Amino acid sequence: MAMQKDQVISINYELKIEGEVVDSNIGKDALEFTFDSEQLIPGLESRMIDMNEGETREINVPAAEAYGEHNPAMKQIVPIEQFGGLELEVGMPMQGQGQNGESIQVVITEILEDTVEVDSNHPLAGKDLDFTVTVLSIK
The missing domain is CATH 3.10.50.40 (Chitinase A; domain 3)
Structure with missing residues (x-):
């Protein structure tokens, strides 16, 4: 049945x-x-x-x-200052804020001198x- x-x-x-x-x-x-x-x-x-x-x-x-498929447009470059001196690591999950103020899960994918790349795709996308x-x- x-x-x-x-x-x-x-x-x-x-x-x-x-x-x-x-x-x-x-x-x-x-x-x-x-x-x-x-x-x-x-x-x-x-x-x-x-x-x-x-x-x-x-x-x-x-x-x-x-x-869903992995969407490259869901990656974003953020100024490192927005992380308030936190010790960051590639692969680290964090809570972010979406365009409409909603809470979203992001993963740090790259850390440069002045910027951090975050990805808001679902980890299994x-x-x-x-x-x-x-x-x-x-x-």
Whole structure:
């Protein structure tokens, strides 16, 4: 039976990118979500719709159906003074402020003498995601 809107689904999953495990809840609490409520990335949820309780499936989600393609326009050069003397490192995640004042997550991608390049793409943007999903329950 196909999963239906508003059913509570409980799963275990393992996420790999290019063969490397980057996230997993195996051996931890199950992930519970309400089906068709935009709590999961669309490409994963749409590939799970016909799964049954107890079923395990390998699911590939292309970047476009996960966190989108990497967008070079989402990189920005910021004067280093805006970091108030913080000790900065490439790869360091930080909270930034979007054009409309909203809080956004950025990652430092380059540090020069007077400027810092930050990237506000999701860290998994541009990456195809390989999931192993086991449906534990459908309620």
